[in-house]
Structures are given as structure tokens and as C-alpha cells.
Amino acid sequence: MTTPKDKIPLYIANDLEELNKRAEDNPSLQKAKLSTCSQITHIIDATWAEAKKAEATNDEERAYILYMRLFACFTALKQAKDVANNQNSVKSYQKGALIWLEKAGQLSESLKLRYDEKNAVSREEERKKQAEIDEEKSLEKSIRPKLLYKYLNERKKNILLIDMRLKNDYDQSHMRTPACIHIPADIMNGKGWTSWGVESALTDEGTVTKFKQRANYDYIVLFDEDTYEKDLKPNHCLQGLKQAIFAFDRDTKLKHEPLILDGGYVDWMTFYPGESTAPLIPKITTGGLRSFEVSYPDDIIQSEEVPSDAATAAQPEAAAISPAVVPQIDRTRKPINNQKPEQDEISIKPVEEEEQQQPIVITKELPEIPDRSTKTIPFTGPSTVVNQELPSTPIIPDIPPRPSPVLPHINTTPEVPKLPKPIDNNQENIPPINPVLFSVPSRETLSIYRPFNRTVPVNDTNNQYQKKFDAVTGRKIILDTKNNRYIPNLPENEPTKSAVPTLPTINRDIKPILTEQTRRQIAYDYRAITDNLQINPRTGLKNLGNSCYMNSIIQSLSFNYLLTNYFISGDFNKDVNTKNKFGSGGVVVKEWFKLLYLLCCQQYSCLIPQPFKYTVGSLQRAYLGTQQQDAHEFLVFLLDTLHEDLNQTTRPRIEELKPENYKTDRQLAEATKHAFHLHNKSIIIDLFYGLFKSTTICLSCTYNSIRFEAFVIISVPIPPLRQCSLDDCLDLFREFEHLRGEDRYECSHCKRLSEKKRRLDIWELPKIFIVHFKRFRLQQAHYIKNETLIRYPTSNIDFSRWSQTPSPSKYSLVSVVNHFGSMNSGHYTSYCNDGKQWYYCDDQSIRSADTRELEHNVNAYLLFYSSIPQQQLRLPSIPN
Numbered sequence: 001m002t003t004p005k006d007k008i009p010l011y012i013a014n015d016l017e018e019l020n021k022r023a024e025d026n027p028s029l030q031k032a033k034l035s036t037c038s039q040i041t042h043i044i045d046a047t048w049a050e051a052k053k054a055e056a057t058n059d060e061e062r063a064y065i066l067y068m069r070l071f072a073c074f075t076a077l078k079q080a081k082d083v084a085n086n087q088n089s090v091k092s093y094q095k096g097a098l099i100w101l102e103k104a105g106q107l108s109e110s111l112k113l114r115y116d117e118k119n120a121v122s123r124e125e126e127r128k129k130q131a132e133i134d135e136e137k138s139l140e141k142s143i144r145p146k147l148l149y150k151y152l153n154e155r156k157k158n159i160l161l162i163d164m165r166l167k168n169d170y171d172q173s174h175m176r177t178p179a180c181i182h183i184p185a186d187i188m189n190g191k192g193w194t195s196w197g198v199e200s201a202l203t204d205e206g207t208v209t210k211f212k213q214r215a216n217y218d219y220i221v222l223f224d225e226d227t228y229e230k231d232l233k234p235n236h237c238l239q240g241l242k243q244a245i246f247a248f249d250r251d252t253k254l255k256h257e258p259l260i261l262d263g264g265y266v267d268w269m270t271f272y273p274g275e276s277t278a279p280l281i282p283k284i285t286t287g288g289l290r291s292f293e294v295s296y297p298d299d300i301i302q303s304e305e306v307p308s309d310a311a312t313a314a315q316p317e318a319a320a321i322s323p324a325v326v327p328q329i330d331r332t333r334k335p336i337n338n339q340k341p342e343q344d345e346i347s348i349k350p351v352e353e354e355e356q357q358q359p360i361v362i363t364k365e366l367p368e369i370p371d372r373s374t375k376t377i378p379f380t381g382p383s384t385v386v387n388q389e390l391p392s393t394p395i396i397p398d399i400p401p402r403p404s405p406v407l408p409h410i411n412t413t414p415e416v417p418k419l420p421k422p423i424d425n426n427q428e429n430i431p432p433i434n435p436v437l438f439s440v441p442s443r444e445t446l447s448i449y450r451p452f453n454r455t456v457p458v459n460d461t462n463n464q465y466q467k468k469f470d471a472v473t474g475r476k477i478i479l480d481t482k483n484n485r486y487i488p489n490l491p492e493n494e495p496t497k498s499a500v501p502t503l504p505t506i507n508r509d510i511k512p513i514l515t516e517q518t519r520r521q522i523a524y525d526y527r528a529i530t531d532n533l534q535i536n537p538r539t540g541l542k543n544l545g546n547s548c549y550m551n552s553i554i555q556s557l558s559f560n561y562l563l564t565n566y567f568i569s570g571d572f573n574k575d576v577n578t579k580n581k582f583g584s585g586g587v588v589v590k591e592w593f594k595l596l597y598l599l600c601c602q603q604y605s606c607l608i609p610q611p612f613k614y615t616v617g618s619l620q621r622a623y624l625g626t627q628q629q630d631a632h633e634f635l636v637f638l639l640d641t642l643h644e645d646l647n648q649t650t651r652p653r654i655e656e657l658k659p660e661n662y663k664t665d666r667q668l669a670e671a672t673k674h675a676f677h678l679h680n681k682s683i684i685i686d687l688f689y690g691l692f693k694s695t696t697i698c699l700s701c702t703y704n705s706i707r708f709e710a711f712v713i714i715s716v717p718i719p720p721l722r723q724c725s726l727d728d729c730l731d732l733f734r735e736f737e738h739l740r741g742e743d744r745y746e747c748s749h750c751k752r753l754s755e756k757k758r759r760l761d762i763w764e765l766p767k768i769f770i771v772h773f774k775r776f777r778l779q780q781a782h783y784i785k786n787e788t789l790i791r792y793p794t795s796n797i798d799f800s801r802w803s804q805t806p807s808p809s810k811y812s813l814v815s816v817v818n819h820f821g822s823m824n825s826g827h828y829t830s831y832c833n834d835g836k837q838w839y840y841c842d843d844q845s846i847r848s849a850d851t852r853e854l855e856h857n858v859n860a861y862l863l864f865y866s867s868i869p870q871q872q873l874r875l876p877s878i879p880n
Contacts, residue, residue: 027180
């Protein structure tokens with residue numbers, strides 16, 4: 001069997017249209033049209049021999065051209081001037097003509113796939129080249145560590161790095177590259193900064209040579225310990241040297257204004273600890289907090305002083321959270337691979353004790369941890385306290401003014417009750433994440449899984465029960481692996497449990513308090529950036545490495561204002577269920593609240609959603625790395641997680657519904673809904689869940705089986721047309737599908753393993769109706785994308801035709817998720833409507849959009865329709 005590697009690379013044309021023109025443009029073909037039958041048959045025999053030879057050598061383009069020419073020659077043969085006397089010649093080539101046409105058709109399909117793949121790669125290369133050009137144009141005053149690393153190692157830019165830390169710090173650890181020189185901040189001894197003064201003060205010959213040749217470098221990058229360019233003051237050493245060699249030096253003209261490495265050596269070491277001469281030893285003291293450079297709104301004023309015991313001050317959640325303690329780590333030793341420490345003990349003083357004591361620390365061998373003040377967002381499991389009161393949004397201590405660069409930095413850790421198992425960065429291309437520096441009881445991390453393809457254990461103590469997502473309904477279902485059957489609910493594991501169900505511990509009187517401290521802390525966590533030149537009030541999301549699938553879903557859900565108001569008003573807090581074994585213990589909904597607040601407060605232009613990504617990644621590691629994921633699957637996962645964190649039911653035992661016990665379909669539907677709501681009650685269910693009617697007919701005994709099931713997203717097929725409508729897709733969705741071969745199962749009526757036909761109908765629509773287009777199909781071990789243009793309405797839509805329960809109001813389009821590219825190399829964006837204006841959200845870039853863009857959108861992947869009245873779709877109100 002011929003594989004793609006065996007085929008000769010494409011070299012004649014860029015697409016089938018161009019290849020067909022090449023097939024028609026041939027002098028021999030034109031000559032054949034004016035020739036006699038004997039001359040044409042001679043051309044056919046010679047061309048057929050060449051076509052077989054091209055096919056044997058796997059030259060698909062040439063073989064296709066020759067087979068197309070053969071068929072054209074046969075047409076000319078039938079029209080030759082002496083054809084009346086040569087009918088035998090025509091008959092002898094009729095069978096051959098069918099073979100030529102069939103082979104040309106097969107080659108056409110193969111070539112189309114190869115051209116599409118080649119053109120997709122070319123477009124991606126062009127996009128990357130343009131992105132590189134735009135990236136270089138954006139370099140004005142600063143550069144990030146990742147981009148600097150790329151310039152040094154991938155693009156081979158000629159860069160001079162100038163390290164301005166003090167000599168002791170530089171000798172202890174510095175960048176391991178010959179492009180880096182050391183010019184300490186105190187080299188001028190209090191004198192003014194001049195280029196000739198710096199040259200005179202330098203003593204190392206190599207440093208002097210490179211400094212004198214600074215005009216030959218593409219870029220000059222300055223950095224110190226951890227300074228950001230936007231925080232530079234006029235008297236800062238970085239600013240002084242920059243002005244000296246760029247603004248005031250008329251003899252040496254640089255190619256580009258010197259750049260400041262944002263975050264300095266500390267941020268560089270966080271991402272690339274191996275690119276240094278030695279580990280960076282953190283500077284730790286016993287009190288205070290390290291400040292972080294972040295753009296705050298103008299109405300937020302930083303406090304000038306914070307008490308040293310601010311981290312342990314009395315807070316509403318003090319009874320549930322213990323203070324963090326920084327261990328002393330011996331960084332001169334490295335851990336032995338696959339060796340676990342025998343002890344992992346750190347004494348942490350409980351919050352209940354009023355008197356603060358110095359903890360007893362047992363030093364152990366640990367891997368090198370960068371000195372970072374970035375707050376991690378750990379996963380906290382459900383609380384073990386039976387009657388624990390749900391805390392309000394954590395009130396974080398104020399952040400003091402940034403200390404002078406020469407002062408020691410303090411690295412404190414957030415107060416958290418539990419951490420997930422550390423991630424092995426060698427398994428996936430995951431950006432380094434700052435771990436918290438104290439030990440906690442180990443917790444097994446859930447294995448990576450694709451929601452629609454694999455099952456994972458419900459919990460860590462029992463592998464018998466697995467959970468997965470149903471691709472049709474988008475719901476989570478439970479598989480009993482021991483008995484090989486699906487079950488509606490988990491059985492009780494402990495026989496001694498009381499028969500009376502225990503209500504979840506919920507405090508309905510507490511709402512989050514968005515104090516100045518919490519607002520600033522949330523902005524701190526998400527690196528919120530304010531741009532005074534921002535055109536619109538919307539907030540973008542930074543791409544964290546193929547995280548566009550997550551960004552597009554976050555933006556689309558945030559524009560569903562009834563749901564968003566429920567969170568940012570604090571109403572969600574009374575419904576958080578920390579006891580649900582299917583949820584995250586409330587961690588995800590609390591992080592979702594913080595993210596929505598920053599998106600809707602209209603004070604920031606861009607966020608870096610690393611805390612939220614790390615939170616969901618702690619639950620499913622597939623979302624922690626930088627691999628591209630499917631936006632549809634992530635949406636199902638996120639809605640299910642939010643629901644389980646807010647689920648207010650006790651999951652009572654219910655009997656299996658038997659359709660024969662109900663006289664009408666409506667009675668069975670209502671019974672199914674009632675049973676479903678006994679186990680599922682949240683705002684997610686109220687807004688996003690509808691009801692399917694499943695009809696299955698046995699082809700052996702014609703028995704008609706009817707059942708109902710809840711769904712959250714409808715996945716519709718696409719007709720094989722160049723252009724279609726949403727109506728066409730919904731009509732195709734309702735057609736019967738045949739269950740043959742391995743899909744057969746035993747009929748409950750005739751007890752035969754028989755073929756069946758099945759169809760799904762929408763019985764009841766949800767308030768927010770999400771449509772997913774099945775654009776990808778598997779063909780010959782490759783996923784092929786359907787690029788059909790699908791026309792979809794945007795307002796005043798009546799879906800009653802497809803629902804057996806009429807909706808009381810009509811629907812309007814709220815948001816659209818788009819997918820560009822292929823399965824392996826793609827990009828997600830979204831269109832979102834706030835009720836007055838459409839916006840196009842492309843990661844951190846957001847612009848106004850016109851409805852005409854939606855009319856010609858060939859990349860639509862997910863549609864969000866809402867039937868909620870317009871008066872309820874107001875802009876979210878941010879509480880004070």
C-alpha cells in the first residue's frame with residue numbers, strides 16, 4: 001500500500017484547478033482534435049504508456065494529467081472526421097475510457113487532500129512569518145523572556161545582553177551565553193551616566209570590546225534583578241545607561257532603541273533555569289511581601305505600609321486555611337532521579353493559636369525552584385469539615401510599595417489548604433509554574449483524558465467506577481467497569497452510612513466582598529494591564545501557548561450576561577457545594593468569579609489567565625500543557641465542572657424508569673426531567689440543558705423504543721454541499737441512523753442481536769441553545785475538515801420547527817466560536833454581542849465587528865443562541 005511518504009512531492013501545480021489547466025494546455029491534445037482516427041489512436045497508446053509509468057512511480061500529478069488527456073483524446077476520437085469508417089477503434093477504447101476516468105477520479109481525491117494540506121502548511125508558514133514581522137515591529141521599549149530566548153536560539157538575532165546587577169549577584173549566577181556582558185549598577189560611583197564614562201570604568205577586555213562594538217548588534221537588551229520597563233524611574237540605572245548609549249551618544253548610532261528585559265533575571269530564570277551558570281538562590285527574610293509590577297486602575301491607591309503579620313491577620317476564612325511557611329532549601333544539592341525523600345515534614349502553626357512562633361523546618365532534597373512571586377492556583381479538594389461555613393472570596397493582604405532593587409526580596413506563598421501533585425514538565429511542553437514552597441499530603445493527579453474518547457476514575461479510592469462524556473448529549477455518564485454497564489449514580493461505598501441523606505454544607509448568607517485588597521490581589525494574579533489608548537471597553541485574554549481554545553470559550557460564556565451577573569453579583573457563593581465528589585470543591589467556580597470580574601469591570605485591556613488555566617489543568621492535565629485542544633470539548637468540561645461545583649442536590653436513590661409504565665411520551669418526558677433534576681440542580685442546568693427524545697426501531701420485530709435524555713450541546717452534521725444553512729444541518733440531524741455490525745445490540749422485545757435504526761429529536765430547547773458543527777471527520781487515519789459555508793440567523797429566530805415543545809420566546813445569537821486551519825494546526829477566535837455591538841475576540845486583541853462578517857463566516861464552529869428576554873441581558877453590575 002502506498003503511503004504519503006512514498007509519493008513524489010507535489011511540483012506541477014498548487015491546486016486541482018491549476019492542474020486541470022495544465023492538462024488541457026497541450027499541443028498534442030490540440031493536434032488530436034484535428035487528426036484522423038489512426039493518428040489519435042497512436043497518441044492514445046503513447047499517452048497510456050506514459051500514464052502507467054507515472055502511476056507506477058507514484059507521480060500522482062503527472063498521472064492525473066495524462067489520464068485526463070487520455071479521456072479528452074477519446075472524446076476527440078469519437079468526433080474524428082473519419083469516425084464513421086473506424087467504429088471498431090472507438091469500441092476498443094470505450095472500456096479503457098472508463099478506466100481512465102475512474103483513475104483520474106481517484107487521483108483527484110488524493111491530490112485534493114494533498115493540496116489542501118500543502119496550502120494549509122503554506123498559509124501557516126505565511127502566518128508565522130507575518131507574526132514574526134509584527135512581533136519585531138512591536139518591540140519598542142521592552143522584550144519578554146520567551147521572545148528573547150526565541151531570538152537568541154531560533155532566529156539567531158545578533159543581540160548584546162547587558163546584566164546590570166551587582167557584582168556579587170552576577171558572580172553567583174548569570175546567563176550562560178557569550179552574548180552577555182556585565183556592567184554593574186554602581187560602576188559610575190554616583191556620577192552621571194555617559195557612554196565614554198562606562199568604557200573608562202570597565203576593566204574586562206572582552207566586555208570593553210563588545211561594548212564598543214554595540215552598533216553592530218541588532219538589539220541591545222538591558223536587565224537587572226526583576227525590573228519591568230513600565231516601572232522605570234528617571235534615576236534608575238537601566239534608564240541611565242539606556243539614555244547614555246542611545247539618546248546622548250552622537251558618535252555611535254544603534255540599530256534599535258535598547259530594550260528592557262521585563263522581569264529581569266528573576267523572570268528569565270523562571271522560564272529557562274538551565275540557561276545559567278548556577279541556580280538562582282532566593283533572598284528570603286522573615287516578614288513582608290514582595291511587590292509585583294502590575295497596572296492598577298487609577299482609583300486604587302497602594303498603601304504605604306503593611307504590618308509584618310498581615311498574612312496571618314484575622315480573615316473570614318481563617319478557620320479553614322492555614323498560613324504558608326517557607327522552608328529552608330539546600331540548593332547546592334540536586335535530587336536523585338526516582339528517589340523519594342523519606343520524610344516530608346514542616347511544622348505549620350495553626351491559625352487558632354494567637355501567639356506566632358517560628359516553625360520547625362526539616363530540610364530535604366528538592367528540585368530547584370525559581371524565586372518567583374507569581375501566585376499559583378492550586379486545586380483544593382472538598383472540605384472534610386462537616387459543618388464548615390463556606391468562606392467568602394479570600395481577602396488577600398495588601399501589596400506594599402516596591403522596595404529598592406538593592407534591598408532583599410521576599411518570596412511568600414499563598415495561603416492554601418492543599419496542593420495537587422507537582423507536574424512533570426518533562427512529559428509535556430508546559431511553561432514552568434511557580435510551586436508553593438511547603439509540603440502537603442500527596443494527592444494523585446487525574447490522568448490526561450480527551451473527554452469524548454476516554455474514561456477516568458471518579459475518585460482515587462475506587463477504580464471500579466469511571467466517568468466519561470457522551471458525545472451526543474454532552475453529559476457526564478458513569479460506567480461500572482466491573483459489571484460493564486452504565487449506571488445513573490454512584491452506589492454508597494460505606495455500608496455504615498446513615499440512610500438519611502446529608503445536605504451539602506452551604507452558607508446562603510455570605511457573598512464575596514470585593515474590597516480594595518481583593519480587587520488588587522485579583523489584578524495581581526492575572527497580570528491585569530491597563531491601556532489608556534484602548535478603543536473599546538472590552539478585555540482581551542493573553543494566549544498562553546495554544547490556549548486560544550480556552551480564550552474563545554471564556555469570552556463566549558462571559559457575554560451570556562444572566563450567567564455572568566449571577567457570578568459577579570456574588571449570588572453564586574450561596575450555592576457552592578464543596579462536598580460534591582464530582583466537583584472541584586468550589587475551586588473552579590471561585591476562580592471563574594475572579595476571571596469574570598476582571599473581564600467585566602472595564603478597567604483593563606488584557607489579562608493573563610494563567611491562574612484559571614492552572615486550576616482547570618489541575619483537574620485535567622490535558623488543559624495544563626501547551627498542546628492544542630478542542631474548544632467544543634473544553635466547553636463541555638467547563639460547563640460540567642461549574643455545574644458540579646454549584647449542584648445543590650443530595651443525589652437520592654431513584655428507580656430506573658420503564659417506558660411501558662407511562663401512557664404518553666409527555667408523561668415519560670416529565671418523569672425523566674424530574675429524575676434528572678433530583679440529581680442535578682444548578683444555574684447551569686436551568687440555562688444550558690434541554691431534553692432529547694430518542695426513538696429506536698428494531699428491524700427484526702419492528703419494536704419501537706422511546707426514551708428521553710438531557711443534553712447541553714447539540715452536535716449537528718453538515719450536508720455535503722458547498723454552501724448550506726443551519727436549517728439544513730438541523731434537518732440532517734433528525735434523520736434516522738442505522739445501527740449495523742458492531743453497533744448492534746440485543747432487542748429488549750425479541751431478544752435478538754438485530755440491526756436497528758435510531759433518531760434523535762429535540763423535545764425541549766434550553767434557554768441558551770448551543771449548536772456544534774461537526775466539521776471534522778476521520779478519513780484514512782487523518783482528520784479532514786469540512787469547509788462548507790453555513791448560513792446562520794442572528795436574531796428573532798423561531799426554533800419551534802425542530803422542538804416538540806414550543807419555546808415561549810424567540811432566540812438571538814449571542815456569540816460564535818470560529819476555527820481556522822486544520823485539526824493539527826488551527827486557531828480559535830469568537831464573535832460576541834453585548835446587546836448593542838458585536839465584537840471580534842482574538843486572544844488579547846478585541847475590535848468592533850459588523851454583522852456582515854457573520855454572514856460570510858466560513859469558520860463558524862459553535863453557535864450560542866439565547867431566548868432570555870432582552871431586558872434581562874443588561875451589562876453586568878460590578879459590586880462595590
